[in-house]
Amino acid sequence: MGATSVALHAKTDALHTKAAALDAADPLAKRRELFALDDGAVYLDGNSLGALPRHVPARMADVIGREWGELRIRSWDESGWWTAPERIGDRIAPLVGAAPGQVVVGDSTSVNVFKALVAAVRLVGDDSRDEIVVDATTFPTDGYIAESAARMTGRRIVPVAPGDVAAAVGPRTAAALVNHVDYRTGRLHDLPGITAAVRDAGALAVWDLCHSAGALPVGLDAHGVDLAVGCTYKYLNGGPGSPAYLYVAERHQAGFDSPLPGWNSHADPFAMTPGYAAADGARRGRVGTPDILSMRALEAALEVWDGVAMEDVRAKSLALTDFFLECVEAYVPEGVVTSLTPAAHAERGSQVALACADAPAVMEELIARGVVGDLRRPDVLRFGFTPLYVGFADTERAARVLAEVCAQVRPGR
Structure with missing residues (x-):
């Protein structure tokens, strides 16, 4: 040798x-x-799709066989289907450093980015603030959505490196959209510092937490974040295509004006009135009928976080x-x-x-x-x-x- x-x-x-x-x-x-993991295999792709918690298949068999198969329509009330978006949001809240009542689960990350960014511009309510600052290294869909939100609100996109956001924001900035962790390199960006700079400039900070939630403390409330979005199928192990979530800080909820005012976010959804009146709280982030099967799989999966x-x-x-x-x-x-x-x-x-x-x-x-x-x-x-x-x-x-x-x-x- x-x-x-x-x-x-x-x-x-x-x-x-x-x-x-x-x-x-x-x-x-x-x-x-x-978790259901193969002996001898090393799974290092949980930042794309988390592993399956072992108890989820049995839980889903009950959801499908009993809640849907036997209770059917009664499950909207008796099995808690109707309240799932807020209930599951409250389970995610401590994982991202948020108090209850500020996180609602539903739709995809892309849809929630659109809701959050348009709502941020509307919350600022100042036409002289005609710029949306966007993380130039962002996951592509965030950029696509931001471009559409800018067209819809009459703003223009200003792409900058995350480290330059604090210097780039100013009196013309309405909102800044930044990824907490770069999906390519794993670089963690300065959420507290960037958020403070954006808010000091009179704008709102919107954070994408897809690559940080479930991997590290986020501290949304502690750091004064305005709006945030994230997926649940990576470190949160919610399953392929599991619904995303939207965080709306309590101070912004009364003025949150969603660009997608679906019947689920109506103050009285079953009144079926032609005029829209927004619900209170984070429920304003709901749009259409929740994807119950994915919701319930996610809810079960989140139990692995109990006591962590x-x-x-x-x-x-x-x-x-x-x-x-x-x-x-x-x-x-x-x-x-x-x-x-x-x-x-x-x-x-x-x-x-x-x-x-x-x-x-x-x-x-x-x-x-x-x-x-x-x-x-x-x-x-x-x-x-x-x-x-x-x-x-x-x-x-x-x-x-x-x-x-x-x-x-x-x-x-």
């Missing part, structure tokens, strides 16, 4: 030992048992991503991959993005070997670390397999 092999074995043994010690001390380790402190989730998230970067540095030859994710904890979400020239082939082989991440074309390998079910041994294995795959895909380089 050559000196290089001896050194690698020593590194591997040391990292195995460290992973075992970290797993043994992990207060969230037992949460993994709540978001501070513990954040601590483990940072420890996992630190350890992954340490293992990648130990196993993967220098120059093969480059981390795009900030090293500083204050700037990191719960994923690691690695630039790799052979990213498509590498990710395909990783998945074939049971390490599931995802690809952002053309050259980004993206690994999401979900603290409720990803462990440190998983993390070490993922980095080791990554090194093996890179050697296979890039022989002799």
Whole structure:
């Protein structure tokens, strides 16, 4: 055995030992048992689709067989279908740092971005504020929706880097739409600082929490956020296409003027009157009939959060991503991959993005070997670390397999 092999074995043994010690001390380790995961597989794509909580299929069998099959229309009252958007919103609220009565569940993230952005411009109510500042690195749909909202409200879009938002907002700004975590790189943006700057400029801050909710503390109330949206199928494990949510700070609810005033947000929806009168509170964010099957799956899935402190989730998230970067540095030859994710904890979400020239082939082989991440074309390998079910041994294995795959895909380089 050559000196290089001896050194690698020593590194591997040391990292195995460290992973075992970290797993043994992990207060969230037992949460993994709540999820349906394959033995031996490493699932690092929870930032695209969270894993299935084991109890959800049985709960859904009851929803379909009893609530729909037997109670039928009675379930709107007897099974709580009608109140599900607010009830489930109140379950999500503590995960994003919101008091009850400010989060309503329903529709998609895209629809909620549209509602929030148009409503923000209407809440400001100043035609001289003719600009909507938008995160230039945003997930594409947010940009598409923002362009449409700007056309509808007679504003223009001003795209800026998230770090420049504080300097860009001013007397012409109506609202600013920013992603809390960059979906490509995992960079965590300064929600408290940006929110304060936007509000000091007399505008409203709208945040997209898709890549932060369920992975780290958000603090919507504490930081004075005006409006926020997010999905539930990533770190919240609500299932594919599960409904999104809309946060409307209590101080804005009376003036929240939705551009989609559906019958579900009417003050008296069953009166069926031709004129629209908005309901009180966060219910103003509802539009049409709720998607009950997805709602009830999400409600059941959220039970995995019972008794979990978001501070513990954040601590483990940072420890996992630190350890992954340490293992990648130990196993993967220098120059093969480059981390795009900030090293500083204050700037990191719960994923690691690695630039790799052979990213498509590498990710395909990783998945074939049971390490599931995802690809952002053309050259980004993206690994999401979900603290409720990803462990440190998983993390070490993922980095080791990554090194093996890179050697296979890039022989002799």
